[in-house]
Amino acid sequence: MAADASSQDHQPSRDPYDRHVGRYSPELARALIAVVEIERGQRALDVGCGTGALAEALAALLGADSVAAIDPAQASVETCARRVPGADVRVGRAEALPFGDGEFDAALAQLVVPWMSDPARGVAEMRRVVRAGGVVAACTWDFASGMTMLRSFWDAAVAVDRRGAMQAGALDRTRLCDPDELRELWAQIGLLEIDAGELVVGADYADFDDFWWPFSAGVGGSGRYCASLDEAGREALREEVRRRLGSPTGRFRLTARAWYVRGRRPGADPATTQRSKETTWR
Numbered sequence: 001m002a003a004d005a006s007s008q009d010h011q012p013s014r015d016p017y018d019r020h021v022g023r024y025s026p027e028l029a030r031a032l033i034a035v036v037e038i039e040r041g042q043r044a045l046d047v048g049c050g051t052g053a054l055a056e057a058l059a060a061l062l063g064a065d066s067v068a069a070i071d072p073a074q075a076s077v078e079t080c081a082r083r084v085p086g087a088d089v090r091v092g093r094a095e096a097l098p099f100g101d102g103e104f105d106a107a108l109a110q111l112v113v114p115w116m117s118d119p120a121r122g123v124a125e126m127r128r129v130v131r132a133g134g135v136v137a138a139c140t141w142d143f144a145s146g147m148t149m150l151r152s153f154w155d156a157a158v159a160v161d162r163r164g165a166m167q168a169g170a171l172d173r174t175r176l177c178d179p180d181e182l183r184e185l186w187a188q189i190g191l192l193e194i195d196a197g198e199l200v201v202g203a204d205y206a207d208f209d210d211f212w213w214p215f216s217a218g219v220g221g222s223g224r225y226c227a228s229l230d231e232a233g234r235e236a237l238r239e240e241v242r243r244r245l246g247s248p249t250g251r252f253r254l255t256a257r258a259w260y261v262r263g264r265r266p267g268a269d270p271a272t273t274q275r276s277k278e279t280t281w282r
């Protein structure tokens with residue numbers, strides 16, 4: 001099942017993460033919410049909220065007082081709390097969620113599951129905190145070929161500095177970035193009505209300098225690798241990335257594909273049990 005998020009003008013915030021990978025997060029959040037089929041009147045949890053793009057999109061739909069968000073990084077939690085006033089934003093990890101059983105209608109993790117120290121434990125916790133029949137969903141980048149921005153960067157890095165780029169993890173982080181692996185994990189946790197598919201989103205760049213800024217500023221793993229190079233190495237990498245993106249002049253847009261997975265917590269509700277046998281989503 002495919003879900004294309006529409007292109008909308010997004011003004012990145014000043015947070016460095018939001019000028020890097022986070023530039024894609026608002027569109028991705030809207031696409032994830034669309035496949036999860038969250039409705040007004042429900043209560044939702046954003047696990048690994050980062051700077052709060054998903055929590056903000058959930059609050060726009062449900063109201064901030066129906067949204068909780070959690071992340072282990074204190075600075076991100078503070079940014080999220082400022083971005084979504086009225087939401088219950090806490091410091092914590094997926095593997096030990098500080099919420100009671102069945103508190104939410106939906107628990108979502110956007111670009112987080114591969115970074116959990118124990119993904120099975122984290123997803124089991126997400127299952128625990130949703131009600132019977134509630135939804136547990138996640139999405140992860142298709143690093144192998146669908147995340148143009150990071151793929152172009154790391155392919156260029158391998159081309160100009162193979163050993164250094166590999167040591168920096170150019171080809172790592174592919175665990176749980178595949179729809180079959182995500183389905184398997186959801187099944188292992190005992191979720192029902194499991195469905196997986198793609199979410200295709202995009203981000204706009206004013207020009208190549210706008211694209212390059214987070215790398216030169218050392219944001220994220222890619223930025224840290226970039227910052228570790230000497231000036232000549234950085235310039236060679238910059239030119240190789242620019243070439244791989246088609247040497248853009250002026251504004252351009254890149255697309256990114258994520259894999260989503262969703263499933264329901266089993267429940268005593270006969271309607272839920274019947275639905276799970278039919279494995280249907282609306």
Ligand SMILES: C[S@@+](CC[C@H](N)C(=O)[O-])C[C@H]1O[C@@H](n2cnc3c(N)ncnc32)[C@H](O)[C@@H]1O
Nearest residue numbers: 025048049050073093094110111112115116117
């Ligand atoms: C790539 S960011 C995604 C942030 C946000 N969800 C978004 O879509 O922009 C990954 C986030 O996962 C968080 N994280 C890492 N390990 C975690 C864990 N065990 N439990 C919950 N969040 C975790 C990080 O602190 C970071 O904010």
